[in-house]
Amino acid sequence: MGNKKSYGTQNDLNLKLVIALSRATTGLHRGASRNMKENGLTPSQFEVLEVLYHKGAMKVCEIKEKILASSGNMTVILANLEKDGYIGRIMCETDRRSFILDITEKGKEVMDRAFPLHIAYLEDTLKNLDESEKREIIRLLKKMQGLGGNDEGK
Known part of the structure; x- marks a missing residue:
């Protein structure tokens, strides 16, 4: 011990920074997940619905870009949301292969x-901040990611 x-x-x-960031985000996600589960949603389903709820209808590729999801996982998420009646598909007017x-x-x-x-x-x-x-x-997080950091998180 002490070595x-x-x-x-x-x-x-x-290493300390990465651990602190990981603990903070894990704690936030864990608490947020409990609220989502109370409404019968997984975190990923909530993210998809949140984007459509606030931004309106969009293509799958646009949703994936907004929530940073993988395409394999997205297929299952969307299928379950559609099965549960939370989302619907509309054929794309300009591209009949997509919706x-x-x-x-x-x-x-x-x-x-x-x-x-x-x-x-x-x-x-987040009340203590x-x-x-x-x-x-x-x-600072944007700076860490190389995104500049002058924007206010929008």
């Missing part, structure tokens, strides 16, 4: 219940 191995100051700091997905009334009803719970959960979970701290975290 802590060091990989150098910067590497040790990098557009839209949220149904049933899907809107579940999001009318689930999304306010999600917002309340985030508000409670003030507005400037949240903006700074967003900026």
Whole structure:
């Protein structure tokens, strides 16, 4: 015990940062997942419905881009949402080989219940951070990803 191995100051700091980020995101996802399950949704299903709920109808490739999902997993998610009556398909006018997905009334009803719970959960979970701290975290995370960081997370 007490025989802590060091990989150098910067590497040790990098490892601590990754662990802290991982613990924070894992905790956020775990809590958010509980709210989604209360409404019969998986996190991935919630993400798809959330995009359609707020952005409107779109092609599968656009949804995948918005939620950063893999195509194999997306097929199952969409099939289950359609089977449950939460989304519907509309044939694309310009490309008969593809279709557009839209949220149904049933899907809107579940999001009318689930999304306010999600917002309340985030508000409670992130209440110890003030507005400037949240903006700074967003900026730093974007900088870490090489995305600049001047945008405010939109």
